[in-house]
Amino acid sequence: xxxxxxxxxxxxxxxxxxxxxxxxxxxxxxxxxxxxxxxxxxxxxxxxxxxxxxxxxxxxxxxxxxxxxxxxxxxxxxxxxxxxxxxxxxxxxxxxxxxx
Numbered sequence: 001x002x003x004x005x006x007x008x009x010x011x012x013x014x015x016x017x018x019x020x021x022x023x024x025x026x027x028x029x030x031x032x033x034x035x036x037x038x039x040x041x042x043x044x045x046x047x048x049x050x051x052x053x054x055x056x057x058x059x060x061x062x063x064x065x066x067x068x069x070x071x072x073x074x075x076x077x078x079x080x081x082x083x084x085x086x087x088x089x090x091x092x093x094x095x096x097x098x099x100x
Contacts, residue, residue, distance in 0.1 A: 004037050005091065011037075015068075016084055024075050031069040031080075038065040047100025057094045064090060 004011045011030045018027045042058030045051075064087045071079030 001041070004034055012084060012087060015072075015080075019077060019080055019084070022077070024072065027072050027080070028069075031065075031072040034065045035062075035069060038062045046098040049098040053097050057090075057097065061087075061090060061094070 002010065007013060011034050015027050015030045018030070038058075038061050041061060042055065046054035064083060068080060068083035068087060071083050
């Protein structure tokens with residue numbers, strides 16, 4: 001999660017900065033890099049909480065990452081920005097239920 005969400009150098013932060021200057025090539029590389037990280041998250045056991053919630057939340061996270069990647073592929077700045085905000089807001093629910 002640090003590689004994706006680090007406030008200073010995480011992929012989401014990099015994407016946000018590169019979207020500001022329409023650096024679509026780099027944004028695309030970063031959004032593609034997020035996909036396997038998101039998919040790997042759900043393969044872990046939750047530090048706390050039940051597996052059904054973990055499965056649901058991690059699947060939602062993967063879907064959000066894919067939505068971001070699809071918007072980036074279309075060079076849809078508004079869609080990518082919206083997807084990025086959704087990803088950032090998704091942290092709280094998962095952390096509340098599962099962070100150890």
